[in-house]
Amino acid sequence: MPRVGLNQQTVVREAARLADEVGYQQLTLAALASRLGVALPSLYKHVRGADALAQKLSALATAELATELTTAAAGRAGGDGLRAMADAYRDYARRHPGRYPATQQVPDPNDPEHVEAGERAVGAIFAVLRGYGLTGDDAVDATRALRSALHGFVALEAEGGFGLPRELDRSYHQLVASMDISFRSWPASAG
């Protein structure tokens, strides 16, 4: 019996592919093992278990998303940057329906790459908002608002929570446009 020759990266990458095909909830060690051509317990030579796999998958997906957000925003200012980033965000979620939910897991403090990926993602958003002149508490609030809006839309869309699938593009663009207006006049209330 020749060895399959797995390592942690192989396993996590295949998990990402499998998750995109069958869904994040249906990603199972059993399915992953059979996909890789090994018995289930063999996976434990490469990942500590199901929780650890989910964490590594989260690190992978978060890093990918961070890179795409950064790339999209690069060289674009203000509303252009915001729209480009928002489109990249939704695009990623739709191209990778199994990986996207993993990006919402809080980074594991014990995994430097995971932490770094999370910081890079938030940093990309922060950078766009700096283009609106937002800093300090305002930038924190605005970042949270933007993350909420983008994640909320994408999550509801993925669940089919919006009734008819038609016109979702228009609704999304309106949402992003309304965030653009908000950021121009932030803070929104005298607080």
Added chain:
Amino acid sequence: MPRVGLNQQTVVREAARLADEVGYQQLTLAALASRLGVALPSLYKHVRGADALAQKLSALATAELATELTTAAAGRAGGDGLRAMADAYRDYARRHPGRYPATQQVPDPNDPEHVEAGERAVGAIFAVLRGYGLTGDDAVDATRALRSALHGFVALEAEGGFGLPRELDRSYHQLVASMDISFRSWPASAG
């Protein structure tokens, strides 16, 4: 052995309580059965299985949320109505951390009460937006935007996705205030 005397309502209600205590993901037929003082298979006399229980729980939670949203918005117009509804939304999610995720499940077309609850919840949002003069496509887009923002924030907050828990109230109020501004000037872009 006297009978415990369960029925579907008892079971679903206890499931809701249990979910709030241990978390939606940790809600398990095994835990529910032991909590109710019966053997696990006995639950099948009242619910078809785990999926059906989740669906009934979703109907219950959605109905509760719809009622609270409607009550909060009653008698308040414009920004007042929006703020009251947004506060009620986040309040519900925080008071019922196990039920809230259930509200995101798409209503089961075969369960009229579930469908009605979903319509009532969306209707409450729609009504508030009518106070801004939004109708037709604009109201659809704005409803989606508001749902996205509220759900996104609440979901990220529940996950601990926002780093430090401090100042979340301020960030939420800013988010709602920015939505208020957006709705006043909807549509946000010339499209």
Added chain:
DNA sequence: CGATGCTGGCTAATCAGGTTAGCTTTGCGG
């Protein structure tokens, strides 16, 4: 070239949770 040892992969066994089948018995309606 052959011994050695690391380690990837395996089988077996256990545990938790869900589901089905089929039996028992409560307790209400007549």
Added chain:
DNA sequence: CCGCAAAGCTAACCTGATTAGCCAGCATCG
């Protein structure tokens, strides 16, 4: 008081996760 619908039970099985302990491929070193 009797009959029977249904509430609850036990037993059995399935999937998935996990742990323990064995075996063999293969790279390295003498």
